[in-house]
Amino acid sequence: MSATVRRLGVVGCGTMGAGIAEASLRAGVEVTVLVSAPDRIGDAAGRLTAAFERAVAKGRTTPGEQAAALARLRVTADAEDLADRQLVIEAVAENLAVKQRVFKTLDQVLADPAAVLATTTSSLLVAELAAVTARPGSVVGMHFFNPVPLMPLVEVVAADRTGERCAASAESFARDTLGKEVIRTADRCGFVVNALLVPYLMAAVSMYDQGVADAADIDRGMVLGCGHPMGPLTLLDLIGIDTITDVARSMAENSDGLVPEVPPLLTRMVQEGRLGRKTGHGFYRYDETSGP
Structure with a gap:
């Protein structure tokens, strides 16, 4: 024991x-x-x-x-x-x-x-x-x-x-x-949760970047259509864009194709300091009068 x-x-x-x-x-x-x-x-x-x-x-x-x-x-x-x-x-x-x-x-x-x-x-x-x-x-x-x-x-x-x-x-x-x-x-890349979650989040980023739908509608789709407690872009802002970019990059290097690549949009957001809730701006803006 x-x-x-x-x-x-x-x-x-x-x-x-x-x-x-x-x-x-x-x-x-x-x-x-x-x-x-x-x-x-x-x-x-x-x-x-x-x-x-x-x-x-x-x-x-x-x-x-x-x-x-x-x-x-x-x-x-x-x-x-x-x-x-x-x-x-x-x-x-x-x-x-x-x-x-x-x-x-x-x-x-x-x-x-x-x-x-x-x-x-x-x-x-x-x-x-x-x-x-x-x-x-x-x-x-x-x-x-x-x-x-x-x-x-x-x-x-x-x-x-x-x-x-x-x-x-x-x-x-x-x-x-x-x-x-x-x-x-x-001991495998991404374990259980991230092996399922990160590819899903990367797909949401790519969908947003390609203009398929705006951030709010992508998130509403997953909340209302799949019963998720929050949408993927809101979740990314909560996790931190820099944190998820590091994780996704590591998985792209080590997961044998589970995450094929990090969407360029995430790299640009990190460079611009748009890291999500902790900086007040990610896929959404966060201040006293606005939110996701």
Whole structure:
């Protein structure tokens, strides 16, 4: 039986890393967040503080619970501060070389040889990250969904050399500590969800770019015709155009034709800073008087 994880490390404090840290702090876990440079410590701490302040304002948590959660948070730029972690979840850019550098560092600093190293990758192979460590049996995929505190699913991805104890520990943390639903999946490009979702999203982008229909009608078609909770272009704006472009590009390179290419429109949107909700403009504009 896997030990309960009470000491978590999170590498990166972007959308996904911050979401994982927030959900874990809410669950009573002690969290150390590793950022890439000392000058990013304040921003990361501020981002998490702001998330809890919004939750207090909306009545989802109390000021006392907020204070207790933030007291369990440490933000650092020194990887050695992760040495005592039972589980470390990597949540950096969807780039193989960047993630491999992180895993090499974690392999060196974690004191417990049984500590679990997890990646949030949504399109790379877990085995390619495990291969740069001396503990491939302790490397697993934990694919969360955005926004992490609200989305109920985690895909647990076992590579060929992932040990069952490691996979069970990741599953237990997601299910029993964070309260998520878990599905197990083999180590293949896109796993289950993105292997189905990303080709669909790319088709919607191409349809829009070709002028088949406008954004609102494409989205209404999928909401009203297929019962989806939101349309594909609204979903792209929520995910982040830069994030989905990285994922789609990785899948185009590694999925044997599952995603044939990234639509040029997405690349242009990234270059223009039209990244969706987080910049106020994607396929739709987001401000006080307009929305999708």
